[in-house]
Amino acid sequence: MSHNSEKQSFEDRDGVIWINGSLVPWREATIHSLSHGLHYGGCVFEGERAFQGHIFLSNEHSERLLFSGRELGIEIPYTTQELNDAKDEVLKKNGFQNAYIRAFAWRGSEQLGLSAQGLKIHVAIACWEWPSYYGDGLTLQTSRWRAPDPKTAPTGSKAACNYPTHTMIKDEAVANGYGDGLMLDTEGKYVAEASGANIFMVKDGTIKTPIPRCFLNGLTRQTVIKIAQRDGLNIEECDITPDELSGADEVFVTGTAANVTPVTKIDNTEFDVGPMTKQMQAAYDSITHSPEEEDELRAKYPYDALKG
Ligand SMILES: Cc1ncc(COP(=O)(O)O)c(C=O)c1O
Structure with a gap:
């Protein structure tokens, strides 16, 4: 229950996730089932890594998140610097030096037609310890x-x-x-x-x-x-x-x-x-x-x- 092992469900972990500018207890970081992003794939994300407390290419990853959003018409309401600062905060608050960081943005649930007009854009950042994805070979x-x-x-x-x-x-x-x-x-x-x-x-x-x-x-x-x-x-x-x-x-x-x-x-x-x-x-x-x-x-x- 309390330590974040590889086999543990991502729903049931300790720590905090940054959502729309606030740090939320991990288990409460949920979204509504009628989110547009879930039904129509309106979600962009980043995968980054911190090594010894420093996020490698953090600025480039934030810029790519904003770029991916723009490609899909998802206007992320944060600047590159605000995203960089939020990622540092999440890493620190979760007490990790070496971790994988997932920043993402998705369309909300104000309406569920195909059109994305008037939908709130949500942004979240989570991090966890994750070994190299493919192992040694x-x-x-x-x-x-x-x-x-x-x-x-x-x-x-x-x-x-x-x-x-x-x-x-x-x-x-x-x-x-x-x-x-x-x-x-x-x-x-x-x-x-x-x-x-x-x-x-x-x-x-x-x-x-x-x-x-x-x-x-x-x-x-x-x-x-x-x-x-x-x-x-x-x-x-x-x-x-x-x-x-x-x-x-x-x-x-x-x-x-x-x-x-x-x-x-x-x-x-x-x-x-x-x-x-x-x-x-x-x-x-x-x-x-x-x-x-x-x-x-x-x-x-x-x-x-x-x-x-
Ligand atoms: C489909 C795909 N190709 C390539 C990459 C490698 O990209 P990056 O080096 O920016 O992590 C990733 C991982 O993010 C990916 O999901």
Whole structure:
């Protein structure tokens, strides 16, 4: 009941959740069953991590939350700085140094037609201790589901309405004995991403990653690219076919929940955990634990503008 273990229901935990500017006891942080956000997918969210009390890329995550909201017509009534401060407050009040932080915004229950006019936008922030999402290594199965067309879904946003497909991809792969599914792009021609992380491959010393045309341009992905540029490594954003991926020397995935995780198998092809993957794991570990290094990288290689 009292300690937050992985298997414990998210309804029944100690701590506080920030909702619309107030800290609410965890078990009382509920929403109404007729919320528009629940029925029509009007919800955007962020996943972030704090390391030793410091939230990595907090400002960029707040900006992405506001950007995702704007993409869906959800005008979040807080500034980037107000969101940053609220996240720090929630982390501190819950007494965590190392934690996953979930900030989210959804449409309320003033009316339940399709139109979103006149609906209140609610915002909440929760945090909990969460180990690396995929553990030490990940196996992937190519999914029959493809990444959605960016003309029909807000694929560049972290919007809840994108995720039911991702859940099907994940659960199907897990049912088949894999850790996650690998999604191809809308046409089924090139590699896109895993259900909750971006993908990289290494071939003959060059790091390659797909161009985010139909999937989230993750902040961890962007960080890994910047680290590679800073450290003088060969890195390319390019189209990658499934065949090219199977011929890779190394494969790894990136994400806030996953950090940098080696991929050890895709379908029937196995991969060793290679030197470039280990180097990136160490470099990512270093930057997430050093606000000074984070500031230096951000100053030299600014993150994608998310002003919308
Ligand atoms: C579908 C999807 N792709 C990629 C990522 C990685 O994004 P980020 O590195 O910003 O956490 C995530 C996780 O947030 C995700 O849900």
